[in-house]
Amino acid sequence: MEYTYYPGCSVGSTAVAYQEATTAVANTLGIVLDELNDWNCCGATAYVSIKELTSFAISARNLAMAERLKRDLVTPCSGCYVVLQKAHTYMEEYGDVRSKVNEVLSEVDLNYGGSINVRHLLEVFIDDIGFERLKTFVKKPLTGLKVACYSGCQISRPLGKFDNKEIPEKLEKFVEALGATPVNFPMKASCCSGQVMGTERDVGLRLVMNILECAHQCGAECLVCACPLCQLNLDSFQTPARKKHKKNFELPILYFTQLLGLALDIKPKKLGFGREIVSARKILEKLR
Amino acid sequence: MSDQNKARIGVFICHCGTNIAKMVDIERLKKYATLLPNVVAAYDYKFMCSDPGQNLITESIKKDKLDRVVVAACSPMMHEKTFQKAIQRAGLNKYMLQIANIREHASWVHDDIRYATKKAQALLAGAVKRARLHEELKDRKEHVHPATLIIGGGIAGIQAALDIANSGNKVFLVERGPAIGGHMAEFDKTFPTLDCSACILTPKMVDVGRHENITLITNSQVESVDGFVGNYDVRIKMYPRYVDIGKCINCGECWSKCPSWRVKKPSGNKKIIHDSITLGPPTSIYIPTMQPVPPAPIIDTKSCLHFQSGKCGICANICPTQAIDYSKEEEDIDIRVGNIIVTTGYKSFDPAKMPQYGYGRYPNVLSAIEFERMNCASGSTGGEILMENGDKPKTIGFVHCVGSRDENFNEYCSRVCCMYALKYAHLAKEKTGATVYDFYIDMRCFGKGYEEFYNRMLREEVRFIRGKVASVSDYAVSKEEEGKLVVTVEDTLIGRVRRVPLDMLVLCTAIEAAQGAEAVSKLIKLCQGKEGFFQEKHPKLAPVSTAADGIFIAGCCQGPKDIPDTVAQASAAAAQVLSSIAQGYVMIEGIGAEINEELCTGCKICNNLCPYGAIEYLEDKKVSKVNEVLCKACGVCVSACPSGAIKAKHFTDEQIFSEIEGVLHE
Numbered sequence: 002m003e004y005t006y007y008p009g010c011s012v013g014s015t016a017v018a019y020q021e022a023t024t025a026v027a028n029t030l031g032i033v034l035d036e037l038n039d040w041n042c043c044g045a046t047a048y049v050s051i052k053e054l055t056s057f058a059i060s061a062r063n064l065a066m067a068e069r070l071k072r073d074l075v076t077p078c079s080g081c082y083v084v085l086q087k088a089h090t091y092m093e094e095y096g097d098v099r100s101k102v103n104e105v106l107s108e109v110d111l112n113y114g115g116s117i118n119v120r121h122l123l124e125v126f127i128d129d130i131g132f133e134r135l136k137t138f139v140k141k142p143l144t145g146l147k148v149a150c151y152s153g154c155q156i157s158r159p160l161g162k163f164d165n166k167e168i169p170e171k172l173e174k175f176v177e178a179l180g181a182t183p184v185n186f187p188m189k190a191s192c193c194s195g196q197v198m199g200t201e202r203d204v205g206l207r208l209v210m211n212i213l214e215c216a217h218q219c220g221a222e223c224l225v226c227a228c229p230l231c232q233l234n235l236d237s238f239q240t241p242a243r244k245k246h247k248k249n250f251e252l253p254i255l256y257f258t259q260l261l262g263l264a265l266d267i268k269p270k271k272l273g274f275g276r277e278i279v280s281a282r283k284i285l286e287k288l289r
Numbered sequence: 290m291s292d293q294n295k296a297r298i299g300v301f302i303c304h305c306g307t308n309i310a311k312m313v314d315i316e317r318l319k320k321y322a323t324l325l326p327n328v329v330a331a332y333d334y335k336f337m338c339s340d341p342g343q344n345l346i347t348e349s350i351k352k353d354k355l356d357r358v359v360v361a362a363c364s365p366m367m368h369e370k371t372f373q374k375a376i377q378r379a380g381l382n383k384y385m386l387q388i389a390n391i392r393e394h395a396s397w398v399h400d401d402i403r404y405a406t407k408k409a410q411a412l413l414a415g416a417v418k419r420a421r422l423h424e425e426l427k428d429r430k431e432h433v434h435p436a437t438l439i440i441g442g443g444i445a446g447i448q449a450a451l452d453i454a455n456s457g458n459k460v461f462l463v464e465r466g467p468a469i470g471g472h473m474a475e476f477d478k479t480f481p482t483l484d485c486s487a488c489i490l491t492p493k494m495v496d497v498g499r500h501e502n503i504t505l506i507t508n509s510q511v512e513s514v515d516g517f518v519g520n521y522d523v524r525i526k527m528y529p530r531y532v533d534i535g536k537c538i539n540c541g542e543c544w545s546k547c548p549s550w551r552v553k554k555p556s557g558n559k560k561i562i563h564d565s566i567t568l569g570p571p572t573s574i575y576i577p578t579m580q581p582v583p584p585a586p587i588i589d590t591k592s593c594l595h596f597q598s599g600k601c602g603i604c605a606n607i608c609p610t611q612a613i614d615y616s617k618e619e620e621d622i623d624i625r626v627g628n629i630i631v632t633t634g635y636k637s638f639d640p641a642k643m644p645q646y647g648y649g650r651y652p653n654v655l656s657a658i659e660f661e662r663m664n665c666a667s668g669s670t671g672g673e674i675l676m677e678n679g680d681k682p683k684t685i686g687f688v689h690c691v692g693s694r695d696e697n698f699n700e701y702c703s704r705v706c707c708m709y710a711l712k713y714a715h716l717a718k719e720k721t722g723a724t725v726y727d728f729y730i731d732m733r734c735f736g737k738g739y740e741e742f743y744n745r746m747l748r749e750e751v752r753f754i755r756g757k758v759a760s761v762s763d764y765a766v767s768k769e770e771e772g773k774l775v776v777t778v779e780d781t782l783i784g785r786v787r788r789v790p791l792d793m794l795v796l797c798t799a800i801e802a803a804q805g806a807e808a809v810s811k812l813i814k815l816c817q818g819k820e821g822f823f824q825e826k827h828p829k830l831a832p833v834s835t836a837a838d839g840i841f842i843a844g845c846c847q848g849p850k851d852i853p854d855t856v857a858q859a860s861a862a863a864a865q866v867l868s869s870i871a872q873g874y875v876m877i878e879g880i881g882a883e884i885n886e887e888l889c890t891g892c893k894i895c896n897n898l899c900p901y902g903a904i905e906y907l908e909d910k911k912v913s914k915v916n917e918v919l920c921k922a923c924g925v926c927v928s929a930c931p932s933g934a935i936k937a938k939h940f941t942d943e944q945i946f947s948e949i950e951g952v953l954h955e
Contacts (some may be wrong), residue, residue: 219764
């Protein structure tokens with residue numbers, strides 16, 4: 002299984018652990034993630050709402066370069082996923098967007114014909130490998146670990162095609178395949194506040210707290226997610242949110258590849274454990 | 290065609306008020322017309338379809354000795370028949386007319402008068418050149434068989450059957466299920482009058498069952514339909530009921546003694562109370578409703594011990610009239626009818642397709658029909674509204690537009706949900722005294738007495754929240770939410786997201802095209818719209834007719850509608866059928882395909898291609914022949930014939946090519 006890999010900007014900065022875990026599990030499972038050469042910013046969700054066409058052009062440069070390699074473009078970030086997917090879909094559906102964007106791309110001898118698929122890393126592990134095969138790789142089932150499976154909003158809405166748009170459930174099945182127990186977690190597709198945390202901090206902290214509190218109430222020992230921004234908001238803003246809302250519980254926020262790595266019996270150090278702000282030590286101890 | 294150069298053509302240009310005149314230069318067009326070969330006269334008039342306009346044509350035919358007429362006006366779909374009749378009055382064959390559509394094809398679609406005029410000129414030139422080659426054709430009379438087939442025994446089928454049967458004509462009413470009554474038989478009350486559904490339906494059902502002119506064929510499906518308007522040959526497959534309707538007295542001995550009586554197994558989270566609401570046979574030999582027509586039970590072979598293991602035979606043994614016969618097999622019934630009315634109804638949207646509403650996950654989230662059955666006195670709760678644990682709910686919510694007005698499912702409005710939700714709100718208030726919430730997008734109370742009913746619900750203090758429900762969960766964030774279903778909804782009137790804790794939630798599901806609508810459409814060559822409902826001939830002026838002559842539609846198979854509209858349509862369809870029976874004959878157009886036997890090689894390619902089954906192969910002559918009555922003049926055979934042996938009358942190659950030449954002349 003070979004893919005063109007679009008890491009996005011987060012995994013080199015705030016989400017180094019995500020990249021480390023992803024590399025480790027991909028190596029073990031024999032997934033080749035070939036990084037797209039000379040990739041640029043995806044266009045980012047914030048920019049789309051200001052200058053749509055320009056942001057599509059920025060996105061489409063990546064798509065056009067990936068198209069030459071004739072493989073699906075895989076990204077670990079839900080933000081990148083939604084923006085690249087949007088550029089791809091709009092260029093497919095609207096002729097004027099396609100011609101305008103391709104006109105700009107032709108300046109650098111690029112053209113996007115829409116022949117590749119934009120996919121989320123989670124999709125590769127779930128749909129391409131499949132739960133049955135995944136189970137055969139599991140060396141150390143995560144028996145007894147109660148997990149809140151937080152899909153977040155952008156994987157499934159508005160353009161996601163691989164899971165139910167309103168009640169995503171594949172991350173739960175994934176966690177189940179690793180031997181852990183997903184808790185009933187109604188807020189699994191609610192917004193983590195995204196970039197709002199940077200501009201409207203009170204709103205951001207409230208949204209973060211809603212999710213954390215729900216996971217905690219539902220009996221989760223940790224929360225697993227599939228996006229660097231979700232992880233950043235829920236992890237690094239957990240303490241201020243807790244202080245503001247006068248709560249005293251801690252909930253480690255893990256990437257799904259980290260959890261997978263543990264089930265594959267890869268050393269926690271190789272999976273980026275230790276980089277999180279809310280310590281995951283309790284989880285590691287429980288599983289030891 | 291030797292006299293085509295002698296053809297005398299009159300051109301009649303319509304202003305259509307300002308519809309054409311404001312975007313086409315009429316004077317210029319008229320002048321252009323007079324210069325065309327064979328045109329001996331050209332006139333214009335404000336409304337050519339009006340009486341004076343038609344007189345202009347008939348008088349000119351006599352005065353100018355016209356033998357062909359070209360009308361430059363609106364689409365032939367609109368007024369071709371009008372003008373055909375006009376030239377017939379003046380003694381011309383109706384096929385000597387050609388229409389140039391300069392409204393839909395020119396004035397309406399352009400915004401520059403020069404180009405629109407130029408296009409009108411081209412269209413007119415084409416029409417004139419084509420008209421030179423028109424030939425006289427003859428329409429034919431066909432006898433109409435006075436019997437009628439009605440497919441579907443819901444309220445629409447029942448109404449149409451009674452209307453026709455009461456006039457003294459025979460009706461065959463075919464129903465897929467074991468009894469007639471359809472969805473209406475499942476309802477408790479009807480909006481807005483709140484009269485009991487069974488009370489108004491049962492007398493009609495009994496009338497159908499007893500009517501001397503109605504042959505009721507239940508547990509059956511139409512297998513094939515051949516023939517043409519006035520003379521349809523229909524084969525019906527009747528599945529075995531294993532109970533002889535003629536002998537059965539519906540005493541109830543059999544189903545009360547049936548040993549395979551069972552409470553349905555819990556599915557998902559649903560427990561006892563709500564399980565027994567689930568529609569379906571409680572015993573293997575059962576009556577489909579409390580007062581079934583025909584009044585006899587039926588055996589469900591999938592659960593019957595006799596059919597599964599051969600061990601039981603209780604019902605046959607105890608039946609006092611020996612009406613039960615396990616050895617019955619499928620039967621074919623062949624009938625001939627003149628007209629067919631399709632009243633196959635609808636199916637309810639499956640709310641499990643919207644997992645955010647928790648149907649199937651939370652036992653107190655009910656579908657509309659489950660709530661309806663619960664309200665029914667004959668239902669498992671004896672008409673009481675109860676939660677899964679047997680308690681009365683203190684707060685009940687109704688979600689409107691579940692599966693309707695939603696791009697992910699059905700874009701259209703299902704028309705009845707607002708009203709039945711209001712009916713439910715009333716019943717809930719009346720029976721439980723609960724606080725009732727209605728979550729709506731827009732209130733659509735369009736019918737007679739409907740707005741008044743809405744106002745009454747406002748006075749009864751039903752709480753209306755305008756907003757589409759986002760999700761339903763059991764996650765409580767406050768004490769009052771604990772143990773409740775929590776509805777998250779944006780109240781768009783106050784601009785806030787609200788969390789509403791409820792004991793019970795009812796999903797008011799959409800009306801969708803019936804299961805099997807596609808099969809029916811293939812069987813009788815009905816067109817389906819993109820939503821799957823059957824297509825009427827004209828949405829306003831021919832709402833119960835279809836593209837096929839002698840086939841009519843009524844009720845929800847044509848689109849979502851309430852009971853009054855369904856009954857009105859059913860009577861309309863019956864009236865259409867009766868007028869064709871009263872006339873006794875139908876006119877078949879002279880247009881159609883014709884095979885030249887000299888050129889036909891008997892390859893049979895056309896036989897299978899014909900979508901109307903109109904071409905048969907004559908074994909003795911080794912050539913194919915078109916049945917003129919069945920042929921709809923679609924032209925498929927003409928274009929497929931490898932030896933060019935098939936001619937489309939009124940659409941010959943010469944006629945079409947000369948029209949193209951005329952259009953492209955400039």
